[in-house]
Amino acid sequence: MTAATAMTIARAAGAIAWANLVRLFRDRTNVFFVVIFPIVLIMVLGLSFGSGFRPPLGVVNGDGGPRATELVRALEAAGHRIVPVSGDAEARDAVEHGRLSGALIVPAGYDRALRAYTPVTLALIGRDEPAAHRLGAALNAVVTRVTMPARAAAYARSAGVSGGFDELVARAEAAPAPGVTVAVSAAGAAGPSPLGGYEVAATSQLLLFMFLTSLNAASAVIETRSLGISRRMYAAPVPVGVILLGEAAGRVAVALLQGLVIMAGSALLFGVRWGDPAGAALLLVAFALVSGGAAMLLGAAARTGQQANALGLLLALGLAAAGGAMAPLEFFPAPMRLLAHVTPHAWALDGFAELLRGDAGLAGVLPQLGVLTGYAAALLALGAWRLRAALTR
């Protein structure tokens, strides 16, 4: 291929792709649907998922005495986000529905029991998952530290030291105690850490909207055909392959643009860190190719623009729901999670999750990139084949 031929091809394909982009935004409502709507949706979803995606700790303070209050303050000081809860039943319900990471029950009579030197049990309601056990250990440490003076007072009394409870506690608190602390150092990689609310919202909306916008713009292909513009393109001195390349580039450009808007918008507005730049860029491009390929196939196969729009909406929402781009895949039962990986969305989500957790680089997402590239190649080939038939008929 000579430089002049390459130039001609680039000019023609570029013109077709450019016309697609310009026409998309000539319709002002698309500015809303491509730019404003997804960002607002990410904000709403991100807020509702909460920061860190870790719900607060509920505390049922059934006692309300000074020692109970001291305990709650200490928990807060240790960095726990505390929400007061009025009763056990309410606490249990909130934990079950994920609104609380757990609930600590401080029973009535807590204060009195401490003063009477009798043992007390604090119940912790948590789900049966590793996070709940970690929470239990963390709470145990705080409780042990806070109640240490009371234990010392109990020991002093049994050793025959005279004085009331408050006096003994005060003396224990004042006594210099040789402490033992554990210094933690890590070896090996950490297990998967949960993603933040905005991160979950941004990745899922990224994939949902890239696919949706791309399929929605597929009606442009049909319009181009029905207006007779594709026939006229075919009359121009460009091989039909270049026309197909241009249409494919146009479809991919639309998806890519939508992806960039969401990536940049969520990074700037909500502080989402997309992780390794090369990995994120390649995942974005790979998913844009998948979306563009699907749009090309839809645009070639559908008969009317309305048909394409209806089918596109159905496909975009259906695949997003099945692939975990609406409700996180963690909420799916295991067999459904497996089935979800029939969709390219699930693979892209896995890839972005790897990157967002911050420890995976480009190499970590190679399997996902491979699968997405396979989808893209198949869809683009099918789309080109169908569109070629429609153009030269």
Added chain:
Amino acid sequence: MAQDEILRCHELRKAFGDLVAVADVGFAIAAGETYGLLGPNGAGKTTTISMIAGILDRDGGEVLVCGRPHGPSSTWGKRRIGYVPQELALYPDLTARENLRFFARLHGLGRAEARRRIDEVLAVVGLTGRAEDAVKEFSGGMKRRLNLGVGLLHRPPLLILDEPTAGVDPQSRNAILESVAALAGEGTAILYTTHYMEEAERLCDRIGILDLGRIRAEGTRRELVALVGELDRITLTVEGPRVVPSLQALPEVRAATGHEGRVEVMVEDAGRALPRVLGAATDAGVTVRAVEVHEPNLESVFLHLTGKALRD
């Protein structure tokens, strides 16, 4: 091949399933010549033109553009053809200039050259003042003119126009016809299809009369009219039952067709045949409201050759 022959095609054939749309079509056009394909809707004009432009695979025949074989995969030939389709192949939401730029890029024009040609073309089709307006705001005539303009961008030696005046106001039609005549004057070979006899008569140096996918006759207007011989055409405006069969039965009548109260009758000598024609009409029980007698024209030629009117 003649020195200045731009297009030659012969034995073009195309069938859509059982329907033979183009049966055996061939003609040649020289530089500066305007060739008209005249025929009613469905005659096969668009199919013929599409095969020549290289956007439709042909079942048979050959096309030569500037002496070289041409077909759908020949970009060499497509560089030399300006194709103006029957439909308004324009992006309605882009401006006139954006549409022109789009097709200029497809034709491989560089940025500077494209800008210069776009300004020239806008002037030719009289849209300089509306260049920045979206095409969807244009009148039918303005869209037609822009549609023509797109085909001129790359200065093609062969311009193919498929019914370029369909559905436009008389003013735009006139403007389009004048542009086409001017282009022919500059040496462009023009293939012009129409079902308007007046356009073919006014514009075309030679005319091929196309019906049911075949060229029934070809020549200059004078040559074609001579085919009809000394036949005159009588137009009757009538009211009442069908009169055509009884007119066709008259020995003086060569051909007769009727549509919506208008009856066209071809006769050797209008002066002698008129009383018999009127008598037959009266006998058939129809009321004759008006009678016109015409010199032979392409309408008569078409009627003579195919037994039907050009527009029905």
